[in-house]
Amino acid sequence: MRISTSMIYNNLLSGIRNQQTIQNDGNAKIASGTRFQTPAQSGLDYKVSLDIRHAQSATQNSIDASKTVESRLNISQTLLNNMGNILKRAQTLAVQQSAGQLGASERQAALQEMNQLANQFLSDANQTWQGQSLFAGTAVDKPAFTDDGTGNISYTGSNQDRIVSISEHQQVVSNIRGDSAAFSAAFTAMKDFKTALQNNNQTAISAALGALNSAGDGVINLTSDAGARLSAMQFTRTSFEDMKTNLAKRLNAHEAADIPAVVAQMQQSSIALQAAYNQIAQLKSLSLTNYLR
Amino acid sequence: MIFDSLNIAASSLKTQQRALDVVSHNIANVNTPGYSRQSADLATLSSEKIAGLNLGRGVDIVNVRRLVDPIINQAILNNGSQLSYWDTTQKGLQAVENVFGSLQSTGLAAALDGFFTSWKQLANNPQDNGQKVNVRAKSSALIDNLNNMSQQIRSEQTNTDANINQSITRANQILDNIASLTTQIQRSEAGNKGIVGQANDLRDQRDQAVRDLAKMIPVQEVQTSSGSLMLQTLNGDLLVQDNTVRHLARGSAGTGNFANIVIQGSNTTIDNALQGGVIGGMINLRDNKLSSYIQQMDSIAANLIFSVNQVHASGASTKHATALTAGQSSNAALALNDATQTAPFAAQIKSGSFKLHVYDNTGTPTPAGGATISVTAGVTTMNDIATAINAITGVSASVNASGQLNITAATGNTFSLSSDSSNMLAAYEINSFFQGNNAGSIALASAIQSDAGAINTGQVDPATSTINLGDNSAALAILGLQNAALSVDGTTTASLHDRTTSISTQYGTDTAASVQQKDYRSVESDSLKNQRQAVSGVNVDEELVSMIKFQRAYESSAKVITTTNQMLDSLMGLIR
Numbered sequence: 001m002r003i004s005t006s007m008i009y010n011n012l013l014s015g016i017r018n019q020q021t022i023q024n025d026g027n028a029k030i031a032s033g034t035r036f037q038t039p040a041q042s043g044l045d046y047k048v049s050l051d052i053r054h055a056q057s058a059t060q061n062s063i064d065a066s067k068t069v070e071s072r073l074n075i076s077q078t079l080l081n082n083m084g085n086i087l088k089r090a091q092t093l094a095v096q097q098s099a100g101q102l103g104a105s106e107r108q109a110a111l112q113e114m115n116q117l118a119n120q121f122l123s124d125a126n127q128t129w130q131g132q133s134l135f136a137g138t139a140v141d142k143p144a145f146t147d148d149g150t151g152n153i154s155y156t157g158s159n160q161d162r163i164v165s166i167s168e169h170q171q172v173v174s175n176i177r178g179d180s181a182a183f184s185a186a187f188t189a190m191k192d193f194k195t196a197l198q199n200n201n202q203t204a205i206s207a208a209l210g211a212l213n214s215a216g217d218g219v220i221n222l223t224s225d226a227g228a229r230l231s232a233m234q235f236t237r238t239s240f241e242d243m244k245t246n247l248a249k250r251l252n253a254h255e256a257a258d259i260p261a262v263v264a265q266m267q268q269s270s271i272a273l274q275a276a277y278n279q280i281a282q283l284k285s286l287s288l289t290n291y292l293r
Numbered sequence: 294m295i296f297d298s299l300n301i302a303a304s305s306l307k308t309q310q311r312a313l314d315v316v317s318h319n320i321a322n323v324n325t326p327g328y329s330r331q332s333a334d335l336a337t338l339s340s341e342k343i344a345g346l347n348l349g350r351g352v353d354i355v356n357v358r359r360l361v362d363p364i365i366n367q368a369i370l371n372n373g374s375q376l377s378y379w380d381t382t383q384k385g386l387q388a389v390e391n392v393f394g395s396l397q398s399t400g401l402a403a404a405l406d407g408f409f410t411s412w413k414q415l416a417n418n419p420q421d422n423g424q425k426v427n428v429r430a431k432s433s434a435l436i437d438n439l440n441n442m443s444q445q446i447r448s449e450q451t452n453t454d455a456n457i458n459q460s461i462t463r464a465n466q467i468l469d470n471i472a473s474l475t476t477q478i479q480r481s482e483a484g485n486k487g488i489v490g491q492a493n494d495l496r497d498q499r500d501q502a503v504r505d506l507a508k509m510i511p512v513q514e515v516q517t518s519s520g521s522l523m524l525q526t527l528n529g530d531l532l533v534q535d536n537t538v539r540h541l542a543r544g545s546a547g548t549g550n551f552a553n554i555v556i557q558g559s560n561t562t563i564d565n566a567l568q569g570g571v572i573g574g575m576i577n578l579r580d581n582k583l584s585s586y587i588q589q590m591d592s593i594a595a596n597l598i599f600s601v602n603q604v605h606a607s608g609a610s611t612k613h614a615t616a617l618t619a620g621q622s623s624n625a626a627l628a629l630n631d632a633t634q635t636a637p638f639a640a641q642i643k644s645g646s647f648k649l650h651v652y653d654n655t656g657t658p659t660p661a662g663g664a665t666i667s668v669t670a671g672v673t674t675m676n677d678i679a680t681a682i683n684a685i686t687g688v689s690a691s692v693n694a695s696g697q698l699n700i701t702a703a704t705g706n707t708f709s710l711s712s713d714s715s716n717m718l719a720a721y722e723i724n725s726f727f728q729g730n731n732a733g734s735i736a737l738a739s740a741i742q743s744d745a746g747a748i749n750t751g752q753v754d755p756a757t758s759t760i761n762l763g764d765n766s767a768a769l770a771i772l773g774l775q776n777a778a779l780s781v782d783g784t785t786t787a788s789l790h791d792r793t794t795s796i797s798t799q800y801g802t803d804t805a806a807s808v809q810q811k812d813y814r815s816v817e818s819d820s821l822k823n824q825r826q827a828v829s830g831v832n833v834d835e836e837l838v839s840m841i842k843f844q845r846a847y848e849s850s851a852k853v854i855t856t857t858n859q860m861l862d863s864l865m866g867l868i869r
Contacts (some may be wrong), residue, residue, distance in 0.1 A: 004330075004830025005323055007823050014819055038395045040387065043801015047794045050402045054790050057406040061413050068417045132420060138751070138763035140420050141611075158761045164417050165769055168776050174417075255396060288834040292841075 008283060012276050019273040026266040029257040036255075045254070052251045059244045062167045066237035069164050069174040073230040076134055076176045079124045080223040086121045087186060087216040090114060094193055094209035104200040111197040118190045122153060125178060135178035138162055144178035145187070151194070153187040155179045166236060176226055182218030189215040295864070297348070298857045304351030305850035308335060309843045311354050316840045319831045327501030329359040329829035331493055359493040362828045366500060367514070369821050373504055374511040374569030376814035381574025383807035385453060386582060386800070392445045393800045401593075402793045404438040407431045409775040416768035419750035429737065429745040432726075436735050439594050443587065443732035450583040453575050454551050458543065460572045461554065464509040465540045467502050471524065472538045474499040478520040479535070492520070510541070511569035528566035530556050541572075548580045582803055589796045591731035596779040597789055598727040598735055599638050599719060601771055605726035606710065606718035608749030608767030609760050613652055613707035614700075620722025620738065622696035625675040629668065629717055637730035638720040641781060644670045645715030650758040651687040654705035658758030659687060668715035678717070698723065709760070711753040724749070726771075 029035060039046040096102070097110050125135055125145050132140035136157025144157045155178045162175040189211035196204030284290075312333040322328040334357070338350040394400025411431035415424040474495055481492035499522065503514055506524070512532065515523040524533040532539055544555035544562060553562035554572065567573035621636035623629065630642035650663035664685045666678060675692050682690035687706040691699050698721065702708050710724050722728055722738070726748070729735040740747040751764025780786040787795070 001823075002827045002830075003832060004826040005833045006830050007826045010819070010822065010826075032396075034396055037397070038390055039393045039797040039801035040390050040804040041801075043798045043803075043805055046396075046801055047798040049396060050399055050790075050794045050797060053399060054402065054406055054794075057410060061410050065413065065417055132763065138419075138761035138765075140761070140763035158763075160761060160764060162763055163765060163769060165413060165772055168773075171769070288837045292837060 009280075012280055012283075016273060016276045016280075019269045019276065022269040023266060023273065026262050026269070029262045030259065033257055033259075034255045035257045049251065049255055052247055052254065056244065056247045056251065058167065059240050059247060062170075062240045063237055063244065065164050065166045066233050066240060069166070069172055069233050070230060070237065072129065072134070072162070072174045073176075073226050073233065075127075075129045077223055077226040077230060079127050079134065080176065080219055080226055083121055083124050083186065084216060084219045084223055086117050086124070087189075087212060087219055090117055090190060090193060091209065091212045091216055093117075094205055094212050097197060098202060098206045098209055100202060107197045107200050107205075111194060114190070114194050114197060118194060121186065121190060122147065125183060133157065135176055135183070137175065137177050137179075145183070151191050153191075155183070167240075170236075172229070172233065176222055180218075180222060182215065182222050185211070185218050186215035295857055295860055297350070299854060301349065301351035302850040302853035302857065304338060304353060306847060306854070308352045308354055309847040309850065313840060313843045313847070315357055316836050316843065320833060320836050320840075323831040323833055323836075327497050327504065328831070329361045329493070329497050329500075330831045332358050332360060334358055356489045357493060359491070359497065360829050361500075362825070363516075365821060365824050365828065366504075369504060369818075369825060370507040370512065370514060371569075372814060372818050372821050373507040374573070376811065376818050377508040377571045378569045378574040378577070379807050379811040379814055381571045382578050382582065383804065383811045385449065385575070385578035386804045386807055389446055389449050389583070389586075389800075390804075392442050392586075393797050401435075401438050401442060401590075402790070402797070404431075404435040405789055405793055408435040409772060412768055412772045412775075415748070415750060416765040416772050419765040419768055420762045422746060425745040425748045425750075428748055429741060432737055432741075435597075436727075436737060439590060439732040439735050443590055443594075446583050446586050446590070447733065450549075450579050450587070453579045453583070457554070457572055457575050457579075460509055460575065461541045461543070464506060464572065465538075467506045467509065468524075468533055468538045468540060471499055471502045471506065471522065471533050472536045474502060475520065475522050475533070476536045482520045496520075507570065509570045510567055510572050526563050526566040527568065528563060530559075530563055530566065532556075549584055551579060586796060586800065587732070589792065589799070591733075592782055592784045593789060593792045593796070594732040594735045595637075595730055595782045596784075596792070597774075598729060599641065599781045600774050600777075600779050602719040602722065602725040602727055603713075603716060604767055604770040604774070605749050606724045607647070607713045607752060608724075608770075609709040609711060609751060609753045610746065610749050611751075611760055611762050612746055613650075613656075613709045614702070614724070615707055616699065616701045617710075617723055617740075618693075618700075619698040620725060620728045621720070623675040623692070623698070623721060625679075625692040625696055627674060628671050629673055629675060629678075629720070630670050636720055636722075638716070638781070641716045642668065642670055642720050643715055644668060645713070645717075647713035647715060647718055648711045648753075648755055649682060649685060649688065649700075650709045650711065650753050651685060651702065652707045652709070652758070653687070656707075659706075661758045662756055663709075663711070663753070663758050668717050670715075673717075675721075709753045709758075712755045 028037065036042040036045055093110050093114060097107055122145060126143040127134050133142060133144050136142055136144035138160040139156070139158040140162070142156055144155060145153050146156045147153050157178050159177070159179060161173040161177060163171050164174040165171050189208060192211060193205065193208035195201075196208050312335065315331050315333040319330050333354050335352055336355040338353050340347040340349050342348075392400070394402070408428075408431045411424070411428040415421070415428050418424050478492045478495045478499065481495060482490060485491070503512070503522075503524065506512055511527050513525045513527065513529075515525075521535055522533065523531070523535075525531055530539070531537075540557040541563075542555055542557040543552035544560055545553060547553035547562060547564065553564055554567065554576075555562055564576060567576055621639075623634055623636060623639075624631070627634060630639050632640075646665050646667045648663040648665055651659050653659050666681045667673070668678070675696065675698055678698060679690040679692050682688060682700060687703045688708050689701050689703070693699055700708065700723075710718060713719070718724055725738050726741065727735055728738055736742075738747075750768040751760050752766045753760045774789070776788050776790060778786040778788055
């Protein structure tokens, strides 16, 4: 092939442009630490990155949602534990006061304690957490229970559970609702016990003991339920945290640049570039013009 | 006889001098784009028969030839069109690269995730007004993202269309130049026989102009040795024949309301013949690439707007409304879903109903369970809706001059909406979350813009008309849209995330294809340029060798003259 003067320069220039592109791409990869940065550089890889990030976002949201459920169930469990202890103390009182040798004065004293316990139970049942009524269902701005002034306590919350979306396919109930039978049984048993103490009625006290035992079992069941759900939620959160770690690894493996390979390629390119520069510098002396003096 | 030698040497001096002129011209144009090296064709002068001998009479230049390969030139024309086409497409795509984000900031995908994350946080804490403010902020970020993307791509589309006009002007200038050069060539070569005496430099200039034109639009070329030239589009539409020029122009509105490209004086579009060149690349960019991205973004926005509004319009918060105005106008006398209604989602309306719950000044529903308003697709009008609402105690409705429905509670009363199975509320943006119908027009409902508390997280119980502060059913339903397959606009059913990643993927593959094609055409271009250079390019060393050759011949001829002169002196000395 016949070679024109322009061809010699054009070919070298074209080679230099190619090597400079390699250098520029290599610099971008080293600076960012990633194989690519934009969809223009690799459309499908970019899509996979978006998918992984989408999954990461969903996983983090699931972890956060799990924590919300755990917090609600945890505080509910604590309060139910407390209510269970109150009922245990009430049962102890009932056992003590059911003895035939006790008189009205002892039972009046027990009534004082029982009133305190009942108030504490009501206070626990109306407990709020972060300003939200814990046992009132979705009526979080209202107390779960109200006293009509005669000792009758009724549920004033909603019959709607507080649902938390953990993931696309998992929604969980994050609350214990006050319209559960265990609450009404506890309030009724305590009210009956107080009435029996007030009336110094040994038979009624014995009957209340049975009701208190039954209500205590109900509250323990609710506590166990909260505990079981809390435990399940902790397992769920742990699995999401594992998933989060795996996704982070996957994202890194997918996006990270192979730095040694990039450096090796740039080194090769650098040698080619230097050779091209050197050749251009030599070209001016490789002309017949230089010999026609 | 001695004088013959002088004459022969003189012809040589003249010829070598002219040949050296050709060498000098070649060296002078070594870097001139489009220049084809020239070669002096030397030939002996006709011999003279003297005393039975054929004696030579010297040398002359019979022609100055330019060295070209028409096949390579044709290949360069085709390659130039394709290279410009893909270069324009690639540069146009590159111009909107930032629209599609990067790993540092994934743009729409991240904004969409942020939007649904905020709804998840609100769903998990619906009583928290701070979460509603967060939803409003994340929604605004998503809206800004869609608006900006739409604005930038539409702007690029408009700029591309404007650039087509500039390219047409440039192409028309080249067409004029080609016609002018053809005229000059024909004048210069008038009376020539065959290829002898061709206007080499003018032909080079015309070839270069045709190559420049091919970079603008793909052309077919027919040249003759007489200097004539005919250029056509790929459809066969005449562009230039000798000194006759038919300019390109913009015609009537075509794809996307952009004006077609026509031959001036004709109404027939030649867009389909522009499958190459800068103009073809810009049409491809404008009508295929950018238009597709806009359509996909509009589809994302439409699905997001209507799907969210469907839920939100049937939702409520514990703060009931005192007045609501539809975001969309209607022709109140026509059916709500009549094809002529301007509301973009009117076609989504179907037979069904919605409920309106009125509350007195104590917040007590009057009556519990609210009132049902029925909608029959193809029958019920906005006037019918207003009439039905006016029949409900404690609330009134009217259709304003713009055709918008206004619902107003009586003094001290409030109201809520629920259970819309007809899509009427969402279609006319009543109690909606978003306004608009595409990526360019999407906005937050004005009520939410002014008060984040207007975001509905729950739903009124259709039986009791009550709603609890912690009710998150509407928020959960909106959250459920994140990965749900949607299609409210007739596009292929897909989730919003999939749609978002698809547009990035398509952009990426479009760019990769354009880069690959451009690289391929560039390599082809380099190869063709080298092939052309191999035939037509100037090699300075070659020219210098020729220069020495002609210089030596010139010196030798001069020596012949000197020697002949000495011979004449000797002869004259005999006489003295």
